[in-house]
Amino acid sequence: MPEIKESHIYVEGLWRRYGTGAHTFDAVRGITLTVMPGELFALLGTNGAGKTSTMELLEGLARPHKGAIRLFGTLDPLADRPRIRPRTGVMLQEGGFISHLTVKETVDMWADITTRPHSTTQALQTAGLAHRSDVAVKNLSGGEKRRLALATATLSRPDILFLDEPTTGMDAEGRHATWQLIKDLNEQGTTVLLTTHYLEEAESLADHLAIMHRGQIAAAGTVSSIVADHPSTLSFGLTAPHTLRDLPVDGAVQDAKGRVTITTANLQKDAARLLAWAEEHDVALERFTARPASLEEAFITIANRDDQPQETSS
Template structure:
């Protein structure tokens, strides 16, 4: 079977973005990152506050020039130098949108369509984001989540090949968030390449083909969700009966060394091989006639991996 490798829509090499002058009065928000996003892929960019996500995305969108490094879109176009060729092929949903507040939803979309090459029909754009029932409502009377939906309608108005979504579901209730996920999935199915930033880790887990975790201007980890989670230990937790402690666990697989006790007396084992560790503990418990209360075996989550990455990187020198 022949496997087709999709070309990269985004290629980033040695990218830096500095605010202010050289020396201690300046600040490097993006510090030499490498990035590649394939055609038709949804790539999520995660990070703590101030990690450099928005600064990176603004460079990719062509809103600023890099201090150092290169960005190539669609196989070789520079987002600043080749803006006239890049802009009709991209859609941008900024973290904070701005609309004339006295216009209605339909009027806003119609105004934006007048500046867009081959836009979707206004009714289609409004319906796609679930605002058909609010089309005659003034923007100033929309909720925060509804304004984000309107942002998405405008970002996808020109049927972009490449779509930038910066915190697209901020301010939405759970139903609105899930509805927006469905829209994003449909756009990806139709072939749109999407770069997404989000603080909602569940959003990245649900949507991303690949993701990168940024911290202090650098990429600390990259890969699929499974790749990133697999690089962090799983946890086996339980309570031992009175009179027994971690020192009574079997020495096999260094279980004692990996054991910790929480404030409420629960034993937690950190392990890179959950199946083997669980088997060792259960075999020991059966042989000793020990009942393990509250037994819980689980792989690391993306949230745990994210927090470990952020904590580890924070302790390292910049």
């Protein structure tokens, strides 16, 4: 298929199983996704949804129970590892650094085993760690350790960059600086696949995203296409003598303080009808708001699903 040959990451019918015999658990259950060259793709999901299990398969750290993975069009992460490794960067959830080495010594060590690495100085500057170069890894904060992991993962300016929870433990300033670094790498041509718990991170960075739930992809597409499947909200204050029965839009709910909420699949049409009615009847809709659905609402809706697990792969 042309899509496979043109893609940087292609996954079809992917399963990952833990355990043997009667004691098995399928962490990834038949997922399919495609990431094209130069794309930034975010993988979302609650803890245990299967994000890291998927990433480890793509990185060639484990063998799939079933399904196909191809990187750079035709290469298998395990069988073709010698050809893939020089072109990829990997940032794991845990860096696994030697605690008594300094930051500079750590990057120097990684540079020695990296194909065409940038200078240590440049890597530290890019990651915002130049001022911490002589500090032992054990004395870094959690956010600084994440930036060190990012520095080592991007030493060679990889064609594909895997980032597993890249900003966990960072403060707001560090998180936004890291977002900018990821954006810069992506704009320079690096294909990025990241997992994250931060919905703002996905909204800010991703061209496309997928939301995983119980080992499967529950929704995929652009932020706007995923959000479009969830209702928008109209909200306003309504006072006597007018009641919900007077409103030109169905489905209104009013709380004890008189605040009315309407969920709608057609925000523009229902907002226009409501405002026209208010103008015609000289009604003041106090603190009127019209709000489209958010990625957070879509994510929570999916996360709260109580779907029964599907049958396991043989």
